[in-house]
Structures are given as structure tokens and as C-alpha cells.
Amino acid sequence: MLKQMILQVILAAAFGYGSLAAATDLTIHLKGSQPLSRITLQYQCDEQGVKMGLPAGPFPVEYVNGGGNSLAILPVGKNTLIFANIISGSGARYAANQYIWWDAAGRGTTFSSDSLAGKMQSACHRVAAK
Structure with a gap:
């Protein structure tokens, strides 16, 4: 029960930082007793990312992370997208729609898109929180 409430608060907050005027709540029920973990890091990407x-x-x-799930939540355009972890040879790779967010195990972080407009890629890096 506590795990459900924590995840509900996390996801509600994640959806909320994209737009204060129109927020959406989401509740996900996870079985098991694995604890949830949550961390927020600051990133900045190059002009291609913009x-x-x-x-x-x-x-x-x-x-x-929790209940066998690993998610990354990013602001993209006017939305907040939830990226789900997918198998990767190294690092942590997440996908949402046509986008990939990939932290390549210390070799850098990339944001990429493969759409009808073609493949685009941006180099990103962590920055200190202000």
C-alpha cells in the first residue's frame, strides 16, 4: 500500500513539472515487496537536443526503479515522457515513442530519435543541481 502511494506521488509529480495548468495523475499497482527507489539528476544537451x-x-x-521496472522521466516538447528501460549491452537504455535516452556506462549520455524525418542524435551530460 505504501509502495503504491509513493509511486503515485512520484508519477504525479513527474507529470506535473511539465505543465502546472494541466496535470494528469497515474497510479500503477506493482506486486511484490521490492522497495522503490527514486533519484533526480540534472542534464543539459547540445543544440541538436533542443x-x-x-x-x-x-x-x-x-x-x-521498483517492482522489476526501471523508468526515466524526461521533459520532451510540451510533454513529460516516461521512458522504460530496454536491454542494452552496456549502460542503461530507455525508450519512449521514437526516442532513446541512453547512459552508456560512463561513456556519455545520448538522446536520439529515429523518425520519418530521419535519425537525429544529441550529446548530453550531467550538470550540478542549482
């Missing part, structure tokens, strides 16, 4: 919809300055990426 063209792809990421904020021009530093932005938060929230990582939520």
Missing part, C-alpha cells in the same frame, strides 16, 4: 524538443538549459531526469 531541436528535438529537450529544454535549452539544464533539466531534470527522474529515475524510478
